[in-house]
Amino acid sequence: MNEIIKIDNICDYNAFLGLETLHPLVSVVDMSKSNKITHMRHNFGFYAIYLKDVKCGDLIYGRNYYDYQEGTLVCIAPGQVLGVEDNGEYYQPKGWALLFHPDLIRGTSLGRNMKEYTFFSYEVNEALHLSEQERVVVIDCLHKIELELNHSIDKHSKTLITSNIELLLNYCKRFYDRQFITREHINKDVIVRFENLLGDYFSSDRPQNIGLPTVGYCADKLNLSANYLGDLIKKETGKSALEHIQLKLIETAKDMVYDTSKSVSEIAYELGFKYPQHFSRLFKKRVGVSPNEYRVQH
Template identity: 65%
Template structure:
C-alpha cells in the first residue's frame, strides 16, 4: 500500500508525535505536540483510541451530519490499517490518543475480556460521538493513566493503569448504548432493511451460489461493520443477528415444507445447506421435530 506508515511499538507512535515514552506498553499521546503532517494510511500493532476534536459538519454518517460535536472516539484494534482520504495538504493534529499494547493486558481481567469490547472492530464511520460531559469523563480516565505513567513504577502501577483502561472502556460501552438510543434517526430502518434483505435473499439464487446468509454478508450489504451491525440488532431485538437469521431460515423452511411437491433434500439445497442432513438436524434443533415429522403433523 502506498504511503503506509507502520507503528509496531508504542515508542514508534510516541516518536512520530513528539511525545516521550514513559512506559514501553502504554501511552496517552498529546497529538497537539506533533509536527504538522499530511494524511497517510497507518498500520497499528496495538490498541489505539483517538479522542478527536470535531468541528460542526466535519463527520457525516451516510447523509446525516453527526449531532454530537464536542468530540469523537475512534477505536482501532491491533493489526488494523486506518485509511485517510488525503487532499495532500498538511494539517496540525489535535486531541489525544490512548494506545496500549496487547502485552500490557495479558493475564489480566481486561486481557480475558478484551474481545467483549466489540467497538474495536467498528468502522470509523461508526465512531462514538460524546457530549461535553462524557468528554470530561474520558479525559479524567486519561489523566489517571497519565498520573500513573508519571509516577515512579511500583508494584501497583500495572494494575492501576490496566484498571483505569478497563474503567474507560466500560464507560464507552455505556456511551455507545446511549448512542444507539439517541441516534435512532441514523439507525431507523436498519431492522426493516435487514428483514427485507433476508426476504429478498431467499427469492434469488444466493442460497445456492453463496450458501446460508451470514452476519458479515448482511452487514456488508447494509454498509455496516459486522460488529456494529451485530450490536445494533442485539440492542433492537434482544437477540443476536445470527439468531435472527436462523429464525428467518426456519420461517422460510416451514413455508417450503408445506409444498408437497418438494422433497426435504430439495428444500435443504434451496435454503443453502450443502448437506440435507445438516438441514434436518438444524430444523429439529430449532423446531423440536424433523422436517418430515413437521410435514406429517401438518398434513393431518
C-alpha cells in the same frame, strides 16, 4: 491514494510525533504537544483510541470516508487502517490519543475481557459521538492513566494502568448504549433493511450458489461492520443477528416443506445447507419437530 505507514510499536509512534515515551507498551498523547505532521494513513500494531477536539477533514477507515467531527471517539484494533488523505500541507493535530499494546494486557482482566469491547471492530461511520459531559469523563480517564505513567514504575503500575484502561472502555460501552437509544429511528431503519435483505436472499438462488447468509455478509450489504450490526440488533430486539437469520430461514423452510414434490434433502440444498442433516437438526431445534413430522402435521 497514499501509501499506508506501518507502525508496530508505541515507541516508534511517539518518536514520529516527537514525544517522550514513558512506557513502551502504553501512551497517553496530547496531540497539541506533538510535531506538526502531514496527513497519512496508518496501520498500527497496537490498540488506539482517538478523541478529536477539532474537525480534521475526511477520515479514511477501511473502504469508507468519514467526516470526523469534534467530540468523536474512534477505537482502532491492531491491523486496522486509519488516516486522512495527504494534501501536502503540515498541520498541528489536536485532541487526545490512548495507545496500548496487546502485550500490556496479556494475563490481565482486561486481556481476558477484550472481546467484549466489540466497538474496536466497528466501522468509522459507527464511531462514538460524545456529549460534552461524556467527553469530560473520557478525558478524566485519560488523565488518570497519564498520572500513573508519570509515577515511578512499581509492582502496582501494570494493574492500575490496565484497570483504568478497562474503566475507560466500560464507559465507552455505556456511551455506545446511549447512542443506540438516541438513534432509535436510524436503528429501526437498519432492522427493516436487514429483514428485507434476508427476504430477498431466500427468495433468490443465492442460497444454492453462495450458501447460508452470514452475519458478515448481511453487514457488508448494509455497509456496517458485523459487530455493530450484531450489537444493534441485540439491543433493539433482544435476539442476535444470527438468530434473526435462522428464524427467517425456518419461516422460509416451513413454506417449502408444504411442497411434497420436494424431499427434505432437496429443500435443505435449496436453502444453502451442505448437509441435509444439519438442516433437519436446526429445524427440529427451532420448531420442535423434524421437517418430515412438520409436513405430516400440516
